[in-house]
Amino acid sequence: MCWAIDVGNTHYKVGIIKNKTVEQVYRFRTIREQSIDEYYFQLRNICREHDLLQIPHLWIASVVPSVNIAFEMLGKTKGISMTFIDADSPFSFTIDERIGKKIGADILILAEAAMAMVNQKDVIIVCAGTATTVFAVVGGILIGGAIAPGIKGSVESLIDNAALLSTTYLELPEKAIGQTTETAMSSGILYGFAGLVDGLISRMKKEIGRDDIPVVASGGMISKIERASFEIDKVYPDLGMEGILRLIVEGGR
Template sequence: MLLAVDVGNTNTVIGAYEGRRLVEHFRLETHPHRTSDEWGLLCHQALRHHGVDPARIEAVAVSSVVPPMQHALERMSARYFGCKPLFIGPGVKTGMPILYDNPREVGADRIVNAVAAYERWPGALIVVDFGTATTFDVVTAKGEYLGGAITPGISISVEALSRNASKLPRVDLDRPDRAIGRNTVSSMQSGIVFGYGALVDGLCARLARELGGPRPTVVATGGLAPLLAGVSDAIDEVDEFLTLDGLRIIFDRN
């Protein structure tokens, strides 16, 4: 079995694959100061809780945007799973040409998402990942990673709003009934949820115009993808575990 580890700035999503099938998945808070033993014990406990024998894990693949965690994850893989992990980065065969000015600048998660989306929906694509940052990644019809856009994520925007505006509370990210809020909470929810939906629609339209050709398929991923897909006209497909699947695909290619 393969353990796919997607390390984000806020959360780390981990999935256990048997062949092409995602058997189980779980989410841990990203904590760069955890030791390799802490990560190993947490993974073993979570796997057992979900009915997966940790001894069946034979390989580990990692996509990480938190460089300080690499050493701990390397030691965790060696000590608790008896293998050397595959970290997505320069020198790893992805099967996708990277047309960025400096390919080393592209986050591993963005490449992994693009690879997974193109494998499932071959053709021109825009992949929107709702994480700590909201990223937009453009893939050409020929399967080339072209570039994209990065905006502040929804959660950190909400935190900044409530932290810097003393009269505004922190609100739950729920879809309001209407855009015209009749109280502070519903007004904030309108601005956040409908506002981000409009941001997605507007930016996807601009990216599609620059890309040219037929309209690209827009794929959303990340924990908040289902919420935003409900208010965005641009989003065609939702796959919350796109990054994990991309890790599996790239591991197979290597």
């Protein structure tokens, strides 16, 4: 037994890995100033749920350096063993040397899972989380991608800057032409982000020279734009977790 921890900028997810599958995923807010004790008690609560006496080995893919520091301290003070996933981990793809090692661990684990899901060496991966990312693996090489603002952050910024707009429940309207402020906002944001993602994908397909490259997607906000996208082939809600699992089980290349 071990746990997979996917630390994003909004949430960190703890996946319980048992019998080579992700049995359950818990979501916690990523709070940069959260104390080591708070992390400890969150993890201890999961232990209690699963009748475990101690926190098992942790596999951590994080894009939040302050969380890494907290986990490292946790390891030292509480004797918890852990492995941090980074560009040197044994993935089943290689990373284009021009990218170097400065690439988010979240992108790496998504790429690992995405290649396995499509069973191909070519795949485009979309993630709608704090940021909206679109990355490409071609011939088993992670060649790069695009980082755009996230859906939630964009909505918050719009509301903060437009005096008459307020928080709206975002639901995909039937038509792009909204006739109330709420449906117009939902349209602009959801069809707008779907268009952003589709536009990036079609440009990437042209650059790669392969129109039928499979496109998989994930991220906490993906369910909001999935139906509005013409380019996304399949959504896997826990793709990041699957990527960590593959790394643990297969040990990569």
